[in-house]
Amino acid sequence: MPPVDVEWTSVIGLANQTLTTPALIDFVDQFASELPEDVCTYIRQIHRRNSLRNDRLAGQLEEAIIAMNGQGVTPVLLKGAATLATAPDERRGVRLMSDLDIMVMPGEAERAIAALGAIGYEIYEQASPESSRWYVELNRPQDVGTIDLQQAAPGPAYLYPGNGHTLNHCAPVLLGRGSVYVPTPTYRALQLIMHDQFEDYGYWLGDLDLRHLVELRDLNNSVEGLDWKELASHVSSELMKNAVETQLLALAALLGVEVPHSMRSRLIPRLQFMRQLMQARFPSTRVPFLAMTFLDLRNYRREAVTRYTQTSVRRPGLWSMPRADTLQFLLREAIAVRVGKV
Incomplete structure (x- = not known):
């Protein structure tokens, strides 16, 4: 009602x-x-x-x-x-x-x-x-x-x-x-999630793209529907898994889609979804919550650097701050008005 x-x-x-x-x-x-x-x-x-x-x-x-x-x-x-x-x-x-x-x-x-x-x-x-x-x-x-x-x-x-x-x-x-x-619907769902979370930087900024969540719901309601096992099989890294599950948590919580519990129960995705809700309700928290990018910074560096260079340029376990230009970019995007995002 x-x-x-x-x-x-x-x-x-x-x-x-x-x-x-x-x-x-x-x-x-x-x-x-x-x-x-x-x-x-x-x-x-x-x-x-x-x-x-x-x-x-x-x-x-x-x-x-x-x-x-x-x-x-x-x-x-x-x-x-x-x-x-x-x-x-x-x-x-x-x-x-x-x-x-x-x-x-x-x-x-x-x-x-x-x-x-x-x-x-x-x-x-x-x-x-x-x-x-x-x-x-x-x-x-x-x-x-x-x-x-x-x-x-x-x-x-x-x-x-x-x-x-x-x-x-x-x-x-x-x-x-x-x-x-x-x-296929399942691969289209994967591409939508990758677009929102990485091409549009939603995972790092804590954005919600409700329009694409509605589209994911409709893909799941289509004749072929979404194959959750197949979707999970396309996830190739810890970083990607966290991003996909963050989106699926939002899909289940906001639009009532029945996502398997195993794909919406881990800690980092739950923290990221809580961040999304907090930022949507209280936009002034967007800048402080940028600190949550550190949750997956090591995963990002391990995956991206290894894929692009075929070797790790950082010793395992070594941690460092993001580059200044990266921080400036994220800060600028965090306070910008982004069409279609909350």
């Missing part, structure tokens, strides 16, 4: 901040007779507009896929793009998204960019030559979103060493007249 004595303006404000307003349509449809009329009207209007926008994104995606297929490229759809390709039409308006994440193989990048250029796309931004992660962002004036072209799954490469190539966890899917690969 809906909670009583709710300040609906605050609820809508938080939904807008977390980019989850369209997802409230399920709540409105179920309890419309018990909710204020203006709340129902607002949420239905946002959901309707988002459905129209996502229909345009789906058309844009199909056009881009057909163009790339014409150059012999069959891309992998990531995150929201994968949702557009697999969600039933009536559920297309639930997820708010800003771009289309598409992955191509390293040898296909030039052909993919040329194919998109031929249908009017221009490069808006791209990774610098010294960047460890390649990407190109392309746009056209008539579109409602950009295309984010990538060559790797979300998150640092050293977190995926035992998983094999992304294509090993994908199935071919027809998208209109185009052909793509879409990761």
Whole structure:
């Protein structure tokens, strides 16, 4: 049942901040007779507009896929793009998204960019030559979103060493007249978690991304559902395990998903989730809680340094403070307004 004595303006404000307003349509449809009329009207209007926008994104995606297929490229759809390709039409308006994440193989990048250029796309931004992660962002004036072209799954490469190539966890899917690969629900869940926790620095900053938690819940409720044992098998290190379980704790506690107890009972993930809740309720604690990055700093250094250099540059057991530029970066991000995060 809906909670009583709710300040609906605050609820809508938080939904807008977390980019989850369209997802409230399920709540409105179920309890419309018990909710204020203006709340129902607002949420239905946002959901309707988002459905129209996502229909345009789906058309844009199909056009881009057909163009790339014409150059012999069959891309992998990531995150929201994968949702557009697999969600039933009536559920297309639930997820708010800003771009289309598409992955191509390293040898296909030039052909993919040329194919998109031929249908009017221009490069808006791209990774610098010294960047460890390649990407190109392309746009056209008539579109409602950009295309984010990538060559790797979300998150640092050293977190995926035992998983094999992304294509090993994908199935071919027809998208209109185009052909793509879409990761399995379980692998999509892993990629969402890696994106939030590491590519967006959520694990170090203590952020909650409610929009992606809703998507994880929906993946679990899909026909294929999430295979918890398979998800656990993709976890390759102590650091990754802590990050995944932190996200699963939030999924179970906030959205009622039945996550196995073994994947939400360890100490560090529980401490991290308590930090997330405290920071969400009392934002002034964000800076003091940065000290919790030390909980996994040693795990991070052991995993990242070993993967990148194939050798450990630090003696086992030796501890040191993070570099000054790392601390400055984390402090800057901790006090910044981050869209969609709490």
